[in-house]
């Protein structure tokens with residue numbers, strides 16, 4: 218498999234540089250405004266922001282339970298400017314250090330407090346979710362294939378967090394041209410092919426992305442397309458919105474208590490599925506590692522190898538799946554994911570520079586628009602491959 222330059226955040230004018238120098242300062246402002254952190258936490262977060270934009274990479278304190286793991290992951294990087302590390306590595310480390318700065322791991326009052334919890338809670342409690350769950354009822358009357366298409370679209374576009382179960386009605390949200398690759402027919406065929414096996418779903422964001430993910434999981438289990446679903450979530454808060462077990466419980470609760478009977482029924486079935494073990498929620502430290510999935514540990518590789526399909530949600534998982542590199546957009550998706558231990562499907566809105574699997578005409582058309590099509594979140598792909 219040919220290679221391509223690793224993306225770094227030290228390139229002037231690049232998206233990656235803007236993430237560190239524009240997005241992170243705004244994120245820090247929001248995090249410090251969302252919870253009444255004390256002087257110690259506030260100063261530590263501000264120091265992290267200065268270090269990550271103008272300083273060099275400092276290792277975790279020796280008392281950190283994962284200090285040795287990060288020391289190994291960062292071999293050759295410590296003491297270098299953050300921009301000289303791979304963008305994926307540096308961004309992952311930023312979020313690990315943000316947890317340190319807010320006291321997430323430190324024994325004391327702030328231990329275990331998700332710094333992004335206010336944002337997640339507000340999104341989940343929002344009227345937009347009420348409306349989206351109410352629209353679920355409208356899907357019950359659709360023919361099976363149309364309902365399946367609606368649920369897949371909602372899970373896909375939920376990654377852009379402008380989710381709407383009304384997408385299928387064509388009344389809003391994405392348009393067909395925004396979907397650059399549509400392997401959905403292959404995805405359903407893969408699920409039909411080995412009906413009744415285990416499907417793994419590697420979650421991305423909580424709230425308005427996780428809700429349609431859970432509704433899709435209910436569809437797979439209720440429709441016999443999966444005998445079991447293993448939902449992988451993050452072991453700790455990550456990249457602001459990434460889902461943890463607490464977020465899964467909040468989303469299932471939101472469904473179960475929704476005024477809309479259809480949503481309540483989904484929530485009830487998910488609760489039962491978790492009781493019976495047909496829906497299992499798992500996590501692994503590797504899901505917060507600064508590495509591509511190519512380097513996943515043997516134990517996780519073994520878990521995933523038995524899946525009839527692994528569905529990866531979101532932009533960050535895509536970057537880790539194909540490798541966070543400046544691949545030519547026409548690089549074959551199957552080649553880029555040949556390392557993966559099961560048939561794999563990526564449901565992703567484009568929010569960073571990485572993209573593979575486009576045909577030359579589409580790539581040329583998009584480049585010809587002169588827009589930030591790779592990072593705008595407007596476009597998406599459904600890509601499937603059997604390694």
Ligand SMILES: O=P(O)(O)OC[C@@]1(O)O[C@H](CO)[C@@H](O)[C@@H]1O
Nearest residue numbers: 236421422531532533534568569
């Ligand atoms: O995985 P998600 O939630 O779809 O997107 C996460 C993400 O797009 O946000 C960052 C920019 O803030 C990117 O570097 C990263 O890939």
